[in-house]
Amino acid sequence: MSALKILVIPGSLRTGSLNVRLAAVAAYELAQAGAEVTRISLVDFPLPIYDGDLQAKSGVPKHAANLKRMMAAHHGVLIVTPEYNSSVPALVKNTIDWVSRVQDAHETRGQVFRDRVFAIASASGNRLGGARALAALRLILSACHATVIPNQLALAFADDAYDEMDRLKNAADAEGLKALVRQLIDVSQRMM
Numbered sequence: 001m002s003a004l005k006i007l008v009i010p011g012s013l014r015t016g017s018l019n020v021r022l023a024a025v026a027a028y029e030l031a032q033a034g035a036e037v038t039r040i041s042l043v044d045f046p047l048p049i050y051d052g053d054l055q056a057k058s059g060v061p062k063h064a065a066n067l068k069r070m071m072a073a074h075h076g077v078l079i080v081t082p083e084y085n086s087s088v089p090a091l092v093k094n095t096i097d098w099v100s101r102v103q104d105a106h107e108t109r110g111q112v113f114r115d116r117v118f119a120i121a122s123a124s125g126n127r128l129g130g131a132r133a134l135a136a137l138r139l140i141l142s143a144c145h146a147t148v149i150p151n152q153l154a155l156a157f158a159d160d161a162y163d164e165m166d167r168l169k170n171a172a173d174a175e176g177l178k179a180l181v182r183q184l185i186d187v188s189q190r191m192m
């Protein structure tokens with residue numbers, strides 16, 4: 001059997017991002033569990049705000065097509081999102097909107113969401129850890145007919161969540177991340 005490939009997408013571009021940091025820890029745990037992991041930054045996939053006129057005139061931007069193909073080359077995708085005003089940042093929603101418009105030859109539009117497994121996590125400095133952004137992201141991905149695993153992690157007080165070795169300090173957080181990783185791998189393997 002070929003190696004299980006997981007793509008990790010942090011939903012923040014910010015230097016020192018709490019979500020990029022959590023994505024890095026999740027990528028480490030996924031690799032420890034045997035997955036082949038690719039962690040990207042959306043800074044390498046810049047996209048204009050979705051505009052149907054722009055799509056009609058110029059087609060889907062190449063960065064959306066490239067990101068869709070990168071997703072298609074993996075069995076599972078982990079999105080680690082910040083919470084902005086109780087929802088996902090525009091960056092995350094806009095990226096999903098564009099990718100959902102990509103239609104390569106011999107595919108239906110948005111097929112990349114239907115054919116693979118998604119996991120979601122968030123990090124925030126407050127006590128909810130971005131849980132409302134996760135509810136919004138789960139709804140968005142479900143609307144794209146994605147399989148979203150039940151386990152998720154909302155990392156609360158994320159600016160103080162790590163020890164000096166960059167491991168999650170709180171046992172419940174560490175176990176939550178491990179459970180998410182295990183479930184993402186299990187469900188992705190079943191759908192391979």
Ligand SMILES: Cc1cc2nc3c(=O)[nH]c(=O)nc-3n(C[C@H](O)[C@H](O)[C@H](O)COP(=O)(O)O)c2cc1C
Nearest residue numbers: 012014017018019020082083084085086124126130
């Ligand atoms: C426009 C805006 C709205 C925000 N709204 C929320 C919110 O609703 N809930 C929350 O937990 N944090 C909120 N925050 C704080 C972010 O969680 C915090 O800035 C976090 O560090 C962003 O993620 P990052 O570190 O990965 O960039 C907001 C931040 C911004 C800039």
